[in-house]
Amino acid sequence: MRKAVMISILLLLLVSVLPRALAQFGQLETSDEITVLRGDYSSGTVWLVNGGGFTYKVVSYQRFWVEDSEGNKISGFEFNISPHVFTDWSPKGRYSFSYNVSCPSNVSGGTYTLYMRFLAFTPDGSMYILFARIPLHVISEPLEFGAAEAYVQDRPGSSYALNGETIVVFSHVVNVGHRNVLAVGSVSLVMNGKTYFSEEKNLTLVPGDNLVKFEIPVGYDFPEGVYRVDYRIGYPGGVYTYSKEFPVRFGVKLVGLSLKSDEVAINGDNVAYMTLLSERVIDLNLTVEAYRDGELVSRTVRQVRVLGGTTVLEAPLPTNVSGEITALLRLSFDGRIVGEGNVTYRVSAPPVLENVSYERTADNEVTFRLTLSNPAGNEVQGLLAYRISTDGGVLYKDSIEQSIPPGTSEVTVQFEVPVGKTVYYEFSLMAAGETSSISGEFYLQPPAPPTTTTSPTPTTSSPSSTTPVNTTTTPGGGSRGTWIGLVVIVFLLLAAGAWYYTSRGQQKRKRVRPKPKRRSPLGRFKRPKKPEFKENKELPKKK
Template sequence: MRNAAIVFIMLLMIVPLIPGASAYLYRLETSDEITVLRGDYDSGRIWLINAGGLTYKTVRYQYFWVEDSSGNKIDGFTFNIFPLVFSDWAPERGYSFLYTITCPSNISNGTYTLVMRFLASTSSGDIYILLARIPLHVISEPLTFGVAEAYVQNRPGSSYVLNGETIVVFSHVTNIGHRNVSAVGQVSLTRDGKTYFFENRSLTFVPGDNLVRFEVPVGYDLPAGTYRLHYFITYDGDTYRYSKDFPVKFGVTLVGVSLKSDEVKVNEDNRAYVTVLSEMSIDMNLTVEAYRDGELVSKTVRQVQIGDGTQVLEAPLPTNVAGTVTAVIKLTYGQLLIGEGNVTYTVSAPPVLTNVSYEETAEEGVLLFRLVVENPSGSSVDGLLRYKLSTDDGVLYKDSIGVSIPPGTSEIAVEFEVPTGETVYYEFALIAAGETSTAMGELYLAPPEPPATNTTSTSTSATSSSTPSNTTTIGGSSAGFLGWLVVIAFVVLAAGAFYYLTRPEESRKKRVRPKPKRRSPLGRFKRPKMPKFRENRELPKK
């Protein structure tokens, strides 16, 4: 081995003296490249492949030079490799070298060629010159930018972003120099010239790979639409730019609104069904505004919890007012309207007997009943008025009549002839729109007073009224009047007895009086007159 080394050293001394034609020239191949910053240095590893088809017993690195694109040599570079000598380099086999290169600051940036020269010998003693040509890139800026990427956090494959989510934008920046480099990073989210988010950050890039990452929150206050993300890195007057469009939507959609019933009665339950499709869980506000004839009659706001998926929300609707009601249903988050719909339904309210009053007329024993009816609906309603008047001895009147009740407050007037000196019970029932409203009470009409005597008696007869389920009674006569009645009756009985005892025998025969034909079970009472309807803007005075 020692002898071989001596021989190789002697060859190295002799080779420069050998004419160029006495050595064989071969190339070494490589796919590596070297990049160096102007005024800086670089180090790394290079792989060279023996493409000459020969096995070299000994190979030694001699020197290098740098050429420009025209083949001119460029001075000022330094280049060193390790190892310098190696042996037994077989065909198609690769060897790696550690290298260090220094670039002068006066070199223009561009692509050059680094040429490495090796001297090799075979086992047969042949001498070969091996050349390796390596691309050399000289750059003036230390930073190399990787391609930036932006995605939705937790949903990297999504093509849109939901309100409340976050957009992440990042990129890798390589500092090929050996000194820290300062820069400024910026990110913004804009739409139609308006900036909704902006962040500015100072950056320091150390030698090697650096990761830059920004997070852009998408607030719930952002309206739906397409926004553009802008990403900048600026240093020494140079700027790396990246942008990407992101459609933004809230993630909750009001699909539709349906109604439980198109027509209900007053205070009957009715509700709307709101179908919601959501891609997230969130608390929102459900607002119900009810209008009748364009006037707001009710407004409710309540918080509802929206879950991921499809769900149906129930919204109670007001039914305390009669008429056609339009309910506007809104789904909101804060001041942001997510969706709205409306439903229209009819609230029907039957006419109601609100008051019953009566008063004496000019005709003795005849009372005028006034029935106050409230029709809250917006149109006339046909109904049936049933009435019943009775005393302790039996029914005086019992019948029904058809009535047409106008909207608002109206009055039904009907007259009845009733006996005096007895308690009269009355009952009225109004049947309309499937409902029955009843009013009942009792009254007492004093009999007429006898002719005036020394003893003054008084009787009361007043106008009275009753409301549903109330009873009103008018009564009585004085004790003096009753005493006079007893005296008169005694005198009449005495006169009758005297006549009976003093009349002739023939006249004492018992006479059979034929029964009179009874014209009506009501006696002398008249049938009630047909009711008269009067519309009053005010209730009658009691």
């Protein structure tokens, strides 16, 4: 080291003594560049190449200066290198040196040229003045912004985001200076002029590389559409902005809605099929509201799980009421409607036998009133069966076809039934594949026997045949002979009247066709026989 210093001193003395005309000029080449921030410093390494055809025994650095693009010298720079002396520098040989350059703060940013002058000697003692030209870039601001990027977290290759996911936007910022730089970063998510998310934070950018990152949550309440991500970093020396569009969708779509059956019997099974295309696994609420004639008749809510891909959901439909039913099916998540549709189906209710009442219309006649209900909107054919019986057996049993109009109707039937006995009845209606029955029993009280009062009446007797009758009398207030005489007279008068009426009727009576027996409209009824009582004409003889 000491030897190199001595050589440098001797070369300087020699150059100051020798005339300039004796020196020759050469060139040192470099492909390196120097970058420095104004008001700051920079350090690094530069490689120089001996571009001449001579070998230099000693090459010594003398001085530098800086010129702009127009050749004007710019003052205020400081430039130091190490080492200063290079020896045995052959043609095309390479040497490097370390540098430290300081730039004044009043220099405008741009590209300048830093000139270096060297004094070189060949082995034969020839002297050369060598120059090196190094591009010098002066940076006016300390921050260099890398390109920002935005992606969907957990799905970085996706061109769209789903509700509930997170969009990440980031960039690298290089602080080329040697002091911290304060900046402000912000991000926002905007659609149709409305901001759905925004965030701002203060940044301290240290020398070197800095990663600036924001996360944008896409809420489940965000409507579907195309959003724009706006990203910004600002500081006193400038601002960097970045924007990117992101379509947002929920990720579950209702693509089909169908019915198991367009018509079903009341209390039968009916199901709506909902076909979904899903890009996620998520739990949704399924609401089924059923309406008849605009009136809500049923509402159910249950949670369903939707898997990725194609999912078919089965939604049970109410069938407990008859008529035309419109069901509204709705899929929702936290109050947000994901998909909805409606289906219409008919619930057919068969006619039913609602009530049976009866009324005694005569001593041995009962009228039944059958109440039929047909909830369908059209007339239905049915079969009405009946069975009337007592403990002794079946009185009537048959079935008839019956047209049942819509709504409520009444059928009336009459039967002659025995009195004084328990009568059992059973009516059944078979229609639309369903059977409804009502049964019961009743008892007809026999009518009370009439009370007969006999008063003595004076009559005129006529001759007639008489039959002796034993009569028991009760003693009264007159003589016994008088009472016996009165009884005999009355009896003779009655016998004479009966004989006269019988003989006259035989003369005038014409042959008349007997009236038909009265029959029940729903079957035959055999009138019970009247009880017979044997009457003895004479008193029993004494043995």
